[in-house]
Amino acid sequence: xxxxxxxxxxxxxxxxxxxxxxxxxxxxxxxxxxxxxxxxxxxxxxxxxxxxxxxxxxxxxxxxxxxxxxxxxxxxxxxxxxxxxxxxxxxxxxxxxxxxxxxxxxxxxxxxxxxxxxxxxxxxxxxxxxxxxxxxxxxxxxxxxxxxxxxxxxxxxxxxxxxxxxxxxxxxxxxxxxxxxxxxxxxxxxxxxxxxxxxxxxxxxxxxxxxxxxxxxxxxxxxxxxxxxxxxxxxxxxxxxxxxxxxxxxxxxxxxxxxxxxxxxxxxxxxxxxxxxxxxxxxxxxxxxxxxxxxxxxxxxxxxxxxxxxxxxxxxxxxxxxxxxxxxxxxxxxxxxxxxxxxxxxxxxxxxxxxxxxxxxxxxxxxxxxxxxxxxxxxxxxxxxxxxxxxxxxxxxxxxxxxxxxxxxxxxxxxxxxxxxxxxxxxxxxxxxxxxxxxxxxxxxxxxxxxxxxxxxxxxxxxxxxxxxxxxxxxxxxxxxxxxxxxxxxxxxxxxxxxxxxxxxxxxxxxxxxxxxxxxxxxxxxxxxxxxxxxxxxxxxxxxxxxxxxxxxxxxxxxxxxxxxxxxxxxxxxxxxxxxxxxxxxxxxxxxxxxxxxxxxxxxxxxxxxxxxxxxxxxxxxxxxxxxxxxxxxxxxxxxxxxxxxxxxxxxxxxxxxxxxxxxxxxxxxxxxxxx
Numbered sequence: 303x304x305x306x307x308x309x310x311x312x313x314x315x316x317x318x319x320x321x322x323x324x325x326x327x328x329x330x331x332x333x334x335x336x337x338x339x340x341x342x343x344x345x346x347x348x349x350x351x352x353x354x355x356x357x358x359x360x361x362x363x364x365x366x367x368x369x370x371x372x373x374x375x376x377x378x379x380x381x382x383x384x385x386x387x388x389x390x391x392x393x394x395x396x397x398x399x400x401x402x403x404x405x406x407x408x409x410x411x412x413x414x415x416x417x418x419x420x421x422x423x424x425x426x427x428x429x430x431x432x433x434x435x436x437x438x439x440x441x442x443x444x445x446x447x448x449x450x451x452x453x454x455x456x457x458x459x460x461x462x463x464x465x466x467x468x469x470x471x472x473x474x475x476x477x478x479x480x481x482x483x484x485x486x487x488x489x490x491x492x493x494x495x496x497x498x499x500x501x502x503x504x505x506x507x508x509x510x511x512x513x514x515x516x517x518x519x520x521x522x523x524x525x526x527x528x529x530x531x532x533x534x535x536x537x538x539x540x541x542x543x544x545x546x547x548x549x550x551x552x553x554x555x556x557x558x559x560x561x562x563x564x565x566x567x568x569x570x571x572x573x574x575x576x577x578x579x580x581x582x583x584x585x586x587x588x589x590x591x592x593x594x595x596x597x598x599x600x601x602x603x604x605x606x607x608x609x610x611x612x613x614x615x616x617x618x619x620x621x622x623x624x625x626x627x628x629x630x631x632x633x634x635x636x637x638x639x640x641x642x643x644x645x646x647x648x649x650x651x652x653x654x655x656x657x658x659x660x661x662x663x664x665x666x667x668x669x670x671x672x673x674x675x676x677x678x679x680x681x682x683x684x685x686x687x688x689x690x691x692x693x694x695x696x697x698x699x700x701x702x703x704x705x706x707x708x709x710x711x712x713x714x715x716x717x718x719x720x721x722x723x724x725x726x727x728x729x730x731x732x733x734x735x736x737x738x739x740x741x742x743x744x745x746x747x748x749x750x751x752x753x754x755x756x757x758x759x760x761x762x763x764x765x766x767x768x769x770x771x772x773x774x775x776x777x778x779x780x781x782x783x784x785x786x787x788x789x790x791x792x793x794x795x796x797x798x799x800x801x802x803x804x805x806x807x808x809x810x811x812x813x814x815x816x817x818x819x820x821x822x823x824x825x826x827x828x829x830x831x832x833x834x835x836x837x838x839x840x841x842x843x844x845x846x847x848x849x850x851x852x853x854x855x856x857x858x859x860x861x862x863x864x865x866x867x868x869x870x871x872x873x874x875x876x877x878x879x880x881x882x883x884x885x886x887x888x889x890x891x892x893x894x895x896x897x898x899x900x901x902x903x904x905x906x907x908x909x910x911x912x913x914x915x916x917x918x919x920x921x922x923x924x925x926x927x928x929x930x931x932x933x934x935x936x937x938x939x940x941x942x943x944x945x946x947x948x949x950x951x952x953x954x955x956x957x958x959x960x961x962x963x964x965x966x967x968x969x970x971x972x973x974x975x976x977x978x
Contacts, residue, residue, distance in 0.1 A: 313370035313371065313373065313374045314374060315371065315374035315375055315377070315378040316371060316374075318334050320371065321334055321371050321372070321375055322334050324365075324367065324368045324371055325337075325360070325361065325368070327368075328361045328362075328363075328364055328365065328368055329361070330360050330361040330364075330368075331359070331360060331361065331623070332359070332360050332619075334375075337360060337372075337375070338379065340359065340541060340619055341376060341379055341380070342537075342538035343538045343539055343540055343541030343617070343619075344356045344359075344376070344541050344542075345380060345537070345538070346424060346425050346426060346537040346538045346539065346540040346541070347424075347540035347541055347542040347592060347593055348540075348542075348592060348593075348594065348595045348596075350542075350592050350747055351740070351745075351746065351747050351748075354369065354373065355542065355543055355592065356541075356542065356543065357369055357372050357373075358543040358545075358622055359541070359543050359619060359620070359622065360372060362622075362623060388534070388535070391433070391434060391435045391467060391470060392467070392470060394432060394433055394532065395433060395445065395450065395470055397532040398410070398433055398445060398528060398529060398532055399445070399447055400532075401528035401531050401532050402445070402447065402496065402528055403447070405496065405524060405526075405528060406494060407494050407495070407496040407522065407524075407528070408446060408447050408489075408490070408493035408494055408495065408519075409444060409445060409446040409447070409485075409489060409493060409494075409495040409496065409519075410444075410445050410495070410496045410497070410524075410528060410529075411442070411443075411444055411481060411485075411495065411496070411497040411502075411510060412429055412430050412433055412434075412442065412443045412444075412445065412529060413429075413430065413441075413442050413501050413502060413506075414428075414429075414430040414431075414438070414439070414440060414441045414442065415427070415501050415502075416501070416601075417500050417501065417601075417663060418578055418579055418580050418601065418661050419501075419502075419503060419578075419579075419660060419661045419662075419663065420579075420580060420594070420599075420661070421439050421440065421865070421867055422439070422594040422595060422596065422597045422599070422865065423594060424537070424539065424540045424593055424594055424601065425537040425540070426536050426537040426538065426539065426540075429527070429529040429530075429533075430442070430443055432529060432533055433445065433529055434452055434465075434466050434470075434471060435465045435466055435467070436452060436454070436458075436461075436462055436465050436466050437461075437465060437766070438454060438457070438458040438461055438462070438764060439764065440454065440455055440457070440458070440476065441453060441454045441455075441458065441462075441476065442476060442481050443471065444481050444484050444485060444488075444495075446488060446489070449472070449488065450470060450471045450472075451471055451472045451473075451474050451481075451484050451488075452466055452471040452472075452473060452474065453474045453475065453476040453479070453480065453481050453484075454473070454474075454475070454476055455475065455476040455477055455853075455854075456475070456477075456763070456853025456854055457763035457764045457853070457854050458763070458764060459473075459475070459853075460761065460762045460897060461762055461764065461765070464771075480509075481510070481513075482509040482510055482512070482513035483513065485510060485513040485514055485517060485519070486513040486514075486516040486517050487517070488517075489513075489514055489517035489518075489519040490517065490518070490519065491517065491518030491519065492518065492519065493517075493519040493520070494519065494520050494521075494522045495510070495514050495519055495520070495521055495522065496521075496522045496523075496524045496528070497510060497521060497522070497523060497524065498523075498524055498527045499523040499524075499663060499664040499665040499668060500663050500664075500665040501527075501663065502663060502664055503659060503660065503661075503662065503663060503664065504659075504662075504663075504664050504667045504679055505659060505679075506664075507521070507523075507664040523664070523665075523668075539601075539617070539638075540593040540594070540601065541593075541617060541619055541620055542591050542592035542593050542600070542620065543591065543592070543620065543622050543625075544589050544590070544591045544600045544616070544620045544621050544622065544625045545589065545590055545591070545622065545624065545625060546588060546589060546624055546625055546628035547584070547588045547589055547590050547790075547863065548790070549588065550694070551694070551695075551698055551790050551791050551862075551863065552588045552694070552695070552862075553691075553692040553693065553694025553695050553698075554692055554694075555588065556586065556587050556588040556628075556629075557610070557630070557632070559585075559586055559588075559687070560586065560606065560610040560612060560632070561610045562687070563575070563586070563606060563683050563684065563687070564606065564607065564608050564609060564610035566683065567606070567607075567608040567656070567683065568608040570656075571654060572608065572654045572655065572656050572678065573607065573608050573648070573651070573653035573654050573655060574605050574606060574607050574608065574648060574653055574655050574656075575605070575606045575655070575656045575657075575682075575683040576603070576604075576605060576645075576655060576656070576657045576658070576662055576666060576670075577603065577604040577605070577606055577658075577682070577683075577684065578603055578657065578658055578661040578662040578663070578666060578682075579658060579660070579661035579682055579684075580593075580594075580599040580600065580601050580602070581599065581688065581861055581864045581865050581868060582658070582661075582682050582683075582684035582685065582688060583600070583602055583603070583604050583614075584598065584599060584600055584864060585684055585687075585688045585861075585862075585864060586604070586606065586612075586684050587604070587612070587614070587629065587633065588628070589625060589628070589629075590863065590864075591620065592747075593620075595751070596747055596748055596749055596750050596751065596788065596866075597749070597788070597864070597865050597866070598746065598747070598788060598863060598864065599864075599865075600616065600620060601616075602614060602615055602616030602617075602638065603615040603616075603638070603641050605644055605648070606683070610632060611632050611633075611634070612632065612633045612634070613633075613634050613636060613644055614629070614633050614634065614635050614636070615636050615637065615638050615640060615641040615644065616635060616638065617637070617638060618635055618637070621635065642669055645666065645669040645670050645673065645675075646669065646673045648670060648673070648675050649669070649670055649671075649672070649673020649674040649675040650673060650674060651675075652674050652675065652676065653675050653676070654675070654676045654678070655670055655675045655676065655677055655678070656677075656678040656679075656680060656683060657670070657677060657678070657679055657680075658680075658681065658682035658685070659679050659680060659681065660681075660682065660869065660870075661682065662679070667679065681870060685869065685870050686870070686880075686883070688861070688864075688868070689859055689868060689869070689870060689871055689880075689883075689885075689886050690883045690884065690885040690886055691862055691885040691886070691887060691909070692885065695792070695862040695885070696885055696887075696909055698789075698790075698791030698792045698862065699791070699792035699793075699862065699887060699907075699909065699925055700792075700925060701791055701792065702744070702787070702789040702791050702792030702793075702794055703792065703794055703907070703925045703926055703927055704927060704958050704959070704962075705742045705743060705744075705789070705962075706739065706742065706786075706787050706789070706794040706796070707926065707927035707928045707955065707958065707959050708742075708959050708962035708963060709735070709738040709739045709741075709742060709787075710735070710738075710785075710796060710798070710928040711928055711929065711955075711959050711963060711967065711970075711971050711974075712738045712963065712967050713734060713735040713738050713783075714798065714800065714928070714929060714970070714974065715966065715967045715970035715971070715974075716734060716738075717731065717734075717781075717800060718800075718970060718974075721775050721777075721781065721800075721802045722777060722802060722803055724774070724777060725774060726774060726775045727756075727767075727772050727773070727774050727775070728754040728755065728756050728759070728767035728772040728773055728774075728775065729754065729767050729769065729772050731754050731775065731781075731783070732752040732754035732767065732783065732785065735752065735783065735785055736748060736752065736785075739787045742787070742789065743789075744789040744790040744791050745787055745788075745789055746788045746789065746790060746863075747787070747788040748785065748786065748787060748788065749785075749786035749787055749788045749793050749794060749795060749866040750785075750786060750795075750866050751766055752783065752784065752785040753765050753766070753782065753783070753784035753785070753797075754767050754781075754782075754783055754785075755767070755781070755782040755783075755784075755901060756772075756773040756774065756775040756776065756779065756781050757773060757775070757776050757779045757780070757781075757899070757900060758773075758897075758898050758899055758900065758901075759773055759782075759901075760780055760781070760782035760799070760895070760900050760901025760902070761895040761896055761897045761898065761899065761900060761901040762895075762901070763853075763854055763893070763895065763901070763903075775802055776802070777802055777803035778802070778803035778804050778805070778806075779801075779802055779803065779805070779900065780799055780800070780801060780802070780805060780809055780813070780900045780901070780902060780934070781799070781800045781802050782797065782798075782799045782800075782901050782902070782903060783797065783798055783799075783800070784796070784797040784903065784905065785797075786866055788863060789863065790863055791862075791863065792862060792863060793860055793861055793862065793863055793864065793865075793866055794907065794926070795860055795866050795889055795905065795907055796905055796906065796907070796926050796928060797891060797893075797903040797904060797905035798904070798905075798928060798929075798930070798931065799813060799816075799901070799902045799903060799904060799931065799934065800931050800934070801813075801931055801933045801934040805933070805934055807936070809900055809902075809934065810934055810935065810936040811848075811936050811939065812850070812894045812896070812900075812902055813902050813904075813931075813934040813935065813936075814934075814935050814936045814937075814939040814940065815844040815845050815847075815848060815850065815894065815939065816844075816845070816892050816893055816894050816902050816903070816904050817904055817930065817935065817940075817944075817948075818844035818939065818940065818944060819840070819841035819842060819843065819844045819845060819892040820841065820890055820891075820892055820904045820906070821944050821947050821948070822840040822841060822843065822844070823837060823840045823841040823856065823857075823873070823890050823892070823922075824890050824906065824908060824922055824924055824947075825921075825922075825947060826840055826921065826922065827913055827916060827919055827920070827921045828882070828919065828920055828921070829918070829919055829920070830881065830918065830919070830920060831881045832881060832882055832920070833871075833877075833878050833879065833880060833881055833882065834856075834857060834871055834872050834873035834874065834878050834880075834882060834888065835873070835874060835875070835876065835877050835878045837856075837873055837882075838855075838856050838857075838873050838874055838875055841856045841873070841890070841892040842856070842892065845892070845894060850894055851894075852892065852893045852894055852895060853895075854874075854893070855872055855873060855874030855875070855876070856873040856874055856889075856890070856891060856892055857872060857873030857874070857888040857889045857890055857891060858872050858873075858888065858889050859871045859872060859886065859887065859888055860887045860888065860889060860907055861887075862887075871883075871886050871888060872888070873888055873889075873890075882910045882920060883910060883920075884910050884911055884912055884920065885909065885910065886909065886910045887907055887908070887909045887910075887925070888907070888908060888909075888910070889905055889906070889907055889908075890905065890906050890907070890908050890922070890924075891903055891904065891905035891906075892904065904930060905926070906924050906925070906926035907924075907925045907926050908922035908923060908924050908925060908926075909922065909923050909925055910922060911923045924951065927954065927955045927958050927959060928955060928959075929952060929955055929971070929974040929975050930948065930951070930952070931974075932974065932976070932978060935978070937978060945978060948978065949977040949978065952974075952975035952976070952977070953975065953977075955971075955975050956971060956972065956975040959971060960972075
């Protein structure tokens with residue numbers, strides 16, 4: 303690729319004829335006209351850490367001259383586009399209600415998901431943000447002609463009040479006051495409540511349908527989403543290069559995965575599985591992309607047949623020659639528009655098909671059943687094999703965490719000198735951590751937008767600093783930094799809460815109780831068949847003893863250079879039927895949040911392993927390696943066993959990270975990991 307993209311960006315576009323000549327000289331895959339058609343999709347994909355990566359879709363090994371002209375061509379075309387002025391939220395809501403009336407609807411349900419029910423979605427799927435202003439990663443709205451409600455979970459109860467006008471929406475809790483209850487009480491007899499069947503699962507649609515029925519109303523699946531109808535300048539579907547994921551990181555070839563799962567299908571008497579989750583798609587085919595922010599997803603759908611063949615429904619323009627070669631002859635690529643026909647073909651054959659309850663939409667379910675297929679709604683066939691990492695993936699995660707931990711240590715050392723001086727703002731602080739990560743081997747991106755939260759902002763679980771609202775990190779306060787990296791050999795996610803100056807006694811006691819819960823979970827030993835729900839209380843007990851708690855899960859699964867939030871395993875109060883198995887990576891992140899004052903979270907990633915001392919039992923190995931702030935601990939609250947764990951953990955951190963550090967960073971590490 304180009305050695306100096308900045309200099310390329312300064313080039314002046316020489317015209318279509320000159321570019322056509324360069325494309326021909328380099329035997330490019332695209333003409334100027336085809337490139338013009340591609341640009342809206344390229345613009346809709348996240349820029350990422352390598353904003354010139356889209357050039358891979360045009361030509362292999364392009365010269366600096368071609369890269370310069372392609373960059374200039376893109377700038378020229380995009381500058382000609384008229385800037386769309388987005389009306390205020392109140393006006394958008396009015397436009398939406400007018401669109402509902404045109405479709406004969408009296409209400410509409412808006413989720414925060416795309417066609418794959420994903421947490422990380424492309425720009426053109428941010429419909430909830432468009433109609434409400436809420437930018438969190440989980441939520442829902444119900445818009446009626448006279449009123450509206452927005453639903454968020456415990457992570458966003460503070461954020462929603464900052465972002466959403468209470469005169470336009472009432473606030474409801476997504477779990478305890480769900481959307482279906484609102485529909486049941488607020489819809490009127492005879493009304494039609496619309497929803498987009500591509501954006502909700504059959505289970506969700508069933509609950510909405512039952513709620514509407516209780517109110518004497520009717521749930522109606524729309525053919526055209528009214529939010530899309532009113533969204534002037536809505537982005538195109540994203541187009542980013544799809545790249546093979548090397549077996550030295552994956553640990554198993556795609557053909558082997560496909561044959562293994564196809565044999566399972568055949569043994570269960572099923573003809574095919576619909577792969578609707580992008581993480582499953584990328585895992586199964588050993589590919590990665592960049593269609594959504596911070597997560598290496600290539601969006602598309604696939605059908606895995608019981609003979610190990612795969613029909614891949616994806617924009618072919620995303621697939622580089624290397625990706626096509628990697629996929630091979632057993633993977634047939636078709637347009638996304640052909641997916642409906644592929645489902646109909648399965649139906650016509652009366653095939654027994656399995657779909658994923660979490661990611662397959664009501665639309666997929668309907669197309670299959672109406673066309674004659676026998677449909678089993680259950681867990682994705684890829685979910686457990688993907689979650690239980692193989693030995694190569696586990697070792698890759700260990701390696702990634704050692705490199706990542708060194709970056710975090712450098713950052714914490716820098717922070718210890720910079721923050722007490724005052725004037726350090728949240729964005730500058732998180733940018734510095736990102737800069738430390740950028741130099742690491744195999745680094746490809748952050749794994750999510752860092753949560754850099756000073757003082758009271760730490761109490762907002764998924765806080766996102768903005769230039770106009772960010773805070774300076776005050777002295778004598780707690781600063782929370784939740785961050786992670788995407789590496790070819792693993793995905794990291796770590797939270798550290800740091801005392802800047804002298805913390806109050808309350809801060810120290812709360813911090814120590816969170817640490818006690820973290821240690822209790824991290825040192826748990828449990829029999830096979832144990833779920834994360836059975837372990838959740840271990841992390842909460844020290845807080846419960848003081849009448850405290852936190853309103854989020856204690857642990858989520860983490861992918862292998864995939865999503866930082868992965869199922870089906872989790873550790874939370876919410877019942878979960880998936881037992882923890884060796885190779886599963888989960889987070890260990892209890893916290894405490896005092897609204898308006900401070901927030902505390904201590905997060906390490908752990909991997910489930912066979913117990914060394916108790917055959918047949920399981921335990922956790924901690925992967926994350928970075929100091930826990932000793933200055934925030936009230937030592938008298940720790941038991942001797944907890945103190946021993948902390949000292950042993952810090953000794954391990956020091957041993958792993960010291961060879962990567964030098965000078966003042968190494969001196970800081972030695973002090974930060976001293977025995978207490």
